[in-house]
Amino acid sequence: MRQTGAAGKTSRMSVAAAEPSDSKHATTGALLDVRDLCVSFRDDAGWVPMLNNVAFQVNRGETVGIVGESGCGKSLTALSIMGLLPRRGCLRTGGIVFDGCDIAGLGERGMRQVRGRQIGMVFQEPMSALDPVFTVGDQIAETVRTHFQVSPREAKERAVEALASVRIPAPAACATLYPMNLSGGMRQRVMIAMALVCEPKLLIADEPTTALDVTIQAQIMELLLELGRRTGTALLFITHNLALIAESCERTLTMYAGEVVEDGSVEAMLNRPLHPYTAGLLASLPGRRAPKSRLSSIPGRVPSPRDMPAGCRFGPRCTFATAICQEPQRLRAVDNRRVRCARAVELVLAGAGG
Amino acid sequence: MSEARSVGPILTVENLEIAFPGRRRGQVIQAVDNVSFTVRQGETFGIIGESGSGKTTVGRALVCLIRPTAGRIRHFGEDPFALPAKALRRHRRGYQIIFQDPNAALDPRMTILQSVREPLDVAGAGTRRERQRKALEALDHVALGPEMAARYPHEISGGQKQRANIARALVLEPRLVVCDEVVAALDVSIQAEMLNLFADLQRDFHLTYVFITHDLRVVAHISDRVAVMYFGKIVELGPATGLMNAPLHPYTKALLSAEPEPVPAHMRNRGRIVLQGEVPSPLDPPTGCRFHTRCPLAQPLCAQRDPEWRELAPGRLVACHFAKTPN
Numbered sequence A: 001m002r003q004t005g006a007a008g009k010t011s012r013m014s015v016a017a018a019e020p021s022d023s024k025h026a027t028t029g030a031l032l033d034v035r036d037l038c039v040s041f042r043d044d045a046g047w048v049p050m051l052n053n054v055a056f057q058v059n060r061g062e063t064v065g066i067v068g069e070s071g072c073g074k075s076l077t078a079l080s081i082m083g084l085l086p087r088r089g090c091l092r093t094g095g096i097v098f099d100g101c102d103i104a105g106l107g108e109r110g111m112r113q114v115r116g117r118q119i120g121m122v123f124q125e126p127m128s129a130l131d132p133v134f135t136v137g138d139q140i141a142e143t144v145r146t147h148f149q150v151s152p153r154e155a156k157e158r159a160v161e162a163l164a165s166v167r168i169p170a171p172a173a174c175a176t177l178y179p180m181n182l183s184g185g186m187r188q189r190v191m192i193a194m195a196l197v198c199e200p201k202l203l204i205a206d207e208p209t210t211a212l213d214v215t216i217q218a219q220i221m222e223l224l225l226e227l228g229r230r231t232g233t234a235l236l237f238i239t240h241n242l243a244l245i246a247e248s249c250e251r252t253l254t255m256y257a258g259e260v261v262e263d264g265s266v267e268a269m270l271n272r273p274l275h276p277y278t279a280g281l282l283a284s285l286p287g288r289r290a291p292k293s294r295l296s297s298i299p300g301r302v303p304s305p306r307d308m309p310a311g312c313r314f315g316p317r318c319t320f321a322t323a324i325c326q327e328p329q330r331l332r333a334v335d336n337r338r339v340r341c342a343r344a345v346e347l348v349l350a351g352a353g354g
Numbered sequence B: 001m002s003e004a005r006s007v008g009p010i011l012t013v014e015n016l017e018i019a020f021p022g023r024r025r026g027q028v029i030q031a032v033d034n035v036s037f038t039v040r041q042g043e044t045f046g047i048i049g050e051s052g053s054g055k056t057t058v059g060r061a062l063v064c065l066i067r068p069t070a071g072r073i074r075h076f077g078e079d080p081f082a083l084p085a086k087a088l089r090r091h092r093r094g095y096q097i098i099f100q101d102p103n104a105a106l107d108p109r110m111t112i113l114q115s116v117r118e119p120l121d122v123a124g125a126g127t128r129r130e131r132q133r134k135a136l137e138a139l140d141h142v143a144l145g146p147e148m149a150a151r152y153p154h155e156i157s158g159g160q161k162q163r164a165n166i167a168r169a170l171v172l173e174p175r176l177v178v179c180d181e182v183v184a185a186l187d188v189s190i191q192a193e194m195l196n197l198f199a200d201l202q203r204d205f206h207l208t209y210v211f212i213t214h215d216l217r218v219v220a221h222i223s224d225r226v227a228v229m230y231f232g233k234i235v236e237l238g239p240a241t242g243l244m245n246a247p248l249h250p251y252t253k254a255l256l257s258a259e260p261e262p263v264p265a266h267m268r269n270r271g272r273i274v275l276q277g278e279v280p281s282p283l284d285p286p287t288g289c290r291f292h293t294r295c296p297l298a299q300p301l302c303a304q305r306d307p308e309w310r311e312l313a314p315g316r317l318v319a320c321h322f323a324k325t326p327n
């Protein structure tokens, strides 16, 4: 394993190889285990890799956030897990083990048993996921009937219960409404009700509050977390809002240019981010503490998937880049965390609020 | 109106009301309801509030894109709407607005340079050479070089489009720029860059900004004073630091407490107020204080009487029956 001399001297952190393929998956007992996930799309010039060896786990009942700038592969990761990638011109490799079963190998029919029942999903724009021609009550009841042997009447009752559980006032009346007659916040609640009605073991929420106002966002987040706690549902929460992750998740994954670059507890990340990219995201948030001060920003842009740097993918934007960064970076374990940066241990990066 | 500079502040808004016709006959949407404030030259005046609270509508009226239903807008003490049509068109060049969606503002068939030059072409100012030079200068101010100038909108990133959009507003050398959610669609790293750019441009060109956003972090960072809108009304107005540190209105308090903080748990401000209920319908506004349907402190009086504006401390105004003087 490569290791710089400087790193050993300047830090008390322990470092070990953690290339995902080295670790023993079978014994981890994680609810979700994504192994070396790669996704490519075909264009005129050939196959373009979008996700590169994405690997992480989500434990039962855990809340895990995924953060990163747009285009870094957050949504593709979610779609891969759900088996919702486009069928044509798209190639996926790697393993996705859910509750002990490799769902990457399941076909569309198999996935239909998993989706909605075992893994629920909430999207940023609920209108795209709700059918405009059916009432929300019918849509939730339909989800129930897909997965459980119940009478239409019971399915309807469960739908109303689900609407009540997301604190919709007058749930029975709401069940008779069409999606277009609901406000953005209400629609998102309906989506959550629909995602949770089958009590899935995992809920994937992709930017569930990005389109909402901050007071409504607070309502929805409170609801998501409370329902998660009550039913023991694990949450994979995708957002570009680090502040939201700070308040709601136990663990974060930072994604950059189609790779996981940092993985660890939220507290540890906020106190001392390991990857310069995570630190850059934290530092560029305007705060209430130093109004009018110059904000630090991350120079440059996320590289195009067609034009990836050969070494560290963050290298061209990184102020800490040195000769060792010319090598492709591996995801390495540091204490209980993982990071894809050769200098992570030696650099002591500033966290939030300090 | 440059001679009029000494007559008054760059912008005075007095009892502004703007109503739109609803979908059905006779229906009225009161988008802006009795709004008053002034903006001093060189300051950044922030407006925050939830979706539909009337921020954009106010912003458009400030730059003469909407005529007030009632009340008055003055630029340096003069009512621009009193100007004859041709003079109003000229006058407008000094008062620009930049919108959230840079795609909507840039013509996909024009190069960036053409788009930035277009307002000058329309104004017919100077020779073509001069206009070209001015447009290139404006692009340079927003850090877009000549190689970017030749590109089309689809060939540049979102952040670069927003820069081009700013250049398009700057090329007319405005005094006041209304920025409507200009950083909302951008990633935090690019957002930070843009906020720095706005600060530089303000310094270099003595610009006055009205900065509309629903992002508290952004408004706290950039503003000198802040107005908080709820349902067509300003419910609180004051210096940014005071308002952010010690909000007076229950809605401002709720807004601030709902904003997540990216800090470790032990540093976090406890005591979040999660507002219950939805934003009311604009077709059926609540009686009395507009906020009473969601206010955790509402009393019976609140549903009956609209609270008056009160100045509880110098420069700190609030519209709530029960707000107390900050200590």
Ligand SMILES: Nc1ncnc2c1ncn2[C@@H]1O[C@H](COP(=O)(O)OP(=O)(O)OP(=O)(O)O)[C@@H](O)[C@H]1O
Pocket (backbone or CB within 6 Å): B020, B021, B029, B030, B031, B049, B050, B051, B052, B053, B054, B055, B056, B057, B058, B214, B282
């Ligand atoms: N041209 C119009 N015709 C009818 N109603 C309008 C028109 N423009 C705005 N409104 C209504 O006026 C109210 C205020 O809208 P406005 O766009 O000013 O809100 P905003 O505060 O800018 O919201 P957002 O944060 O979503 O941009 C809303 O109820 C809106 O639906």
Ligand SMILES: Nc1ncnc2c1ncn2[C@@H]1O[C@H](COP(=O)(O)OP(=O)(O)O)[C@@H](O)[C@H]1O
Pocket (backbone or CB within 6 Å): A041, A050, A068, A069, A070, A071, A072, A073, A074, A075, A076, A077, A086, A305
């Ligand atoms: N259907 C698709 N066809 C081709 N490229 C795609 C498709 N979906 C996503 N991508 C590309 O994959 C990359 C990651 O996208 P995405 O997962 O949506 O990012 P994020 O959610 O982090 O913003 C981007 O470069 C995007 O352009």
Ligand code: SF4
Pocket (backbone or CB within 6 Å): A275, A276, A277, A312, A313, A314, A315, A316, A318, A319, A320, A321, A322, A324, A325, A329, A340, A341, A342, A343, A344
């Ligand atoms: S490996 Fe080098 S270039 Fe990459 S993030 Fe670490 S220090 Fe920066």
Ligand code: SF4
Pocket (backbone or CB within 6 Å): B249, B250, B251, B289, B290, B291, B292, B293, B295, B296, B297, B298, B299, B302, B307, B319, B320, B321, B322, B323
């Ligand atoms: S007037 Fe009443 S309802 Fe309105 S903000 Fe004050 S306490 Fe709340």
Ligand SMILES: [Mg+2]
Pocket (backbone or CB within 6 Å): A074, A075, A076
């Ligand atoms: Mg996405």
Ligand SMILES: [Mg+2]
Pocket (backbone or CB within 6 Å): B055, B056, B057, B180
């Ligand atoms: Mg608006």
